[in-house]
Amino acid sequence: MNPRPHAIDDVVAILRNARHVVVFTGAGVSAESGIPTFRDALTGLWERFDVAELASADGFRRDPELVWGWYEWRRMSVMRAQPNAAHRAIAALAREVPKLTLVTQNVDDLHERAGSEGALHLHGSLFAPRCFECGQPASLAHLPDEPDGGRRLAPPRCSHCGGALRPGVVWFGEMLPEDVLGQAFEAARACELLLSVGTSSVVFPAAQIPIDAHRAGATVVQINPNATDLDAIADFNMRGTAANLLPEFVGRALPPT
Ligand code: BV8
Ligand code: ZN
Numbered sequence: 201m202n203p204r205p206h207a208i209d210d211v212v213a214i215l216r217n218a219r220h221v222v223v224f225t226g227a228g229v230s231a232e233s234g235i236p237t238f239r240d241a242l243t244g245l246w247e248r249f250d251v252a253e254l255a256s257a258d259g260f261r262r263d264p265e266l267v268w269g270w271y272e273w274r275r276m277s278v279m280r281a282q283p284n285a286a287h288r289a290i291a292a293l294a295r296e297v298p299k300l301t302l303v304t305q306n307v308d309d310l311h312e313r314a315g316s317e318g319a320l321h322l323h324g325s326l327f328a329p330r331c332f333e334c335g336q337p338a339s340l341a342h343l344p345d346e347p348d349g350g351r352r353l354a355p356p357r358c359s360h361c362g363g364a365l366r367p368g369v370v371w372f373g374e375m376l377p378e379d380v381l382g383q384a385f386e387a388a389r390a391c392e393l394l395l396s397v398g399t400s401s402v403v404f405p406a407a408q409i410p411i412d413a414h415r416a417g418a419t420v421v422q423i424n425p426n427a428t429d430l431d432a433i434a435d436f437n438m439r440g441t442a443a444n445l446l447p448e449f450v451g452r453a454l455p456p457t
Contacts, residue, residue: 223301224395230284285444289449306321
């Protein structure tokens with residue numbers, strides 16, 4: 201269902217007058233680049249595992265080759281994907297509004313490849329592995345090895361201590377990077393408008409960002425084809441996809457080039 205036309209006009213008017221806009225993204229913003237969202241990613245070969253088996257330190261300790269293989273498969277699919285119109289619209293918006301803070305739960309680099317700078321990655325990145333033992337950052341072979349057979353892949357070894365490398369993401373049960381999370385909450389409490397794009401709003405503390413923006417008096421606009429827990433507090437719930445709706449907002453809010 202397309203959002204009510206006047207609702208888009210209202211949001212465009214707010215966007216035009218906002219001094220500080222926060223854009224808060226989840227896996228849905230990369231869906232139209234062909235990247236499965238977090239729950240979709242647990243399909244196919246991995247459908248018999250639950251998230252705790254793959255996206256947790258215990259899961260990695262239990263089976264490092266399964267977990268490393270899953271993340272390398274995801275990194276490979278990101279490297280083969282392209283940013284979509286939603287990523288590009290967010291990058292264009294940042295060039296036009298006085299201040300834009302991009303806060304993402306995503307671990308892909310599609311915002312950066314679309315031209316966004318300084319994105320706050322609450323849950324880390326597929327492109328910043330580190331040693332599971334000593335924490336030493338490591339670099340990865342440009343293209344991952346093709347995970348063999350059932351997608352199992354032995355993690356490379358740390359050059360410093362010989363420990364296994366782990367993905368540079370925040371797993372369930374792990375703390376988010378404190379400085380990044382602090383900056384995200386600060387922006388949420390200072391902005392006039394927060395656009396929540398493509399997130400199920402179920403994972404905390406990230407899901408607290410739009411709630412704090414709302415409590416601080418910001419207008420909260422949600423873009424998602426489905427209902428989420430954020431529906432209850434969003435001022436506008438736009439039922440649609442990121443690559444369709446964001447370019448429309450941005451196109452109407454920005455002066456014609
Ligand atoms: C922590 C990186 C504390 C890894 C991820 C109860 C209350 C509060 C907390 C908890 C609680 N119970 C458990 C917890 C803790 C837990 C949590 O929140 N669990 C949830 C399940 C309840 N949180 C944690 O563990 C966090 N750490 O709390 O530490 C602590 C305290 C003491 C000591 C130590 C620690 C850490 C959470 C981070 C986990 N890592 N990602 C990786 O990527 O592998 S989270 C991961 O799942 C994603 O990053 C994403 O944020 C989240 C949800 O995944 P998805 O649903 O796929 O993605 P998304 O949410 O973005 O949803 C997709 C949406 O897009 C859908 O709504 C869909 O409709 C929409 N969509 C689809 N297509 C489109 C679209 N939208 C627009 N356009 C489209 N085309
Ligand atoms: Zn090490």
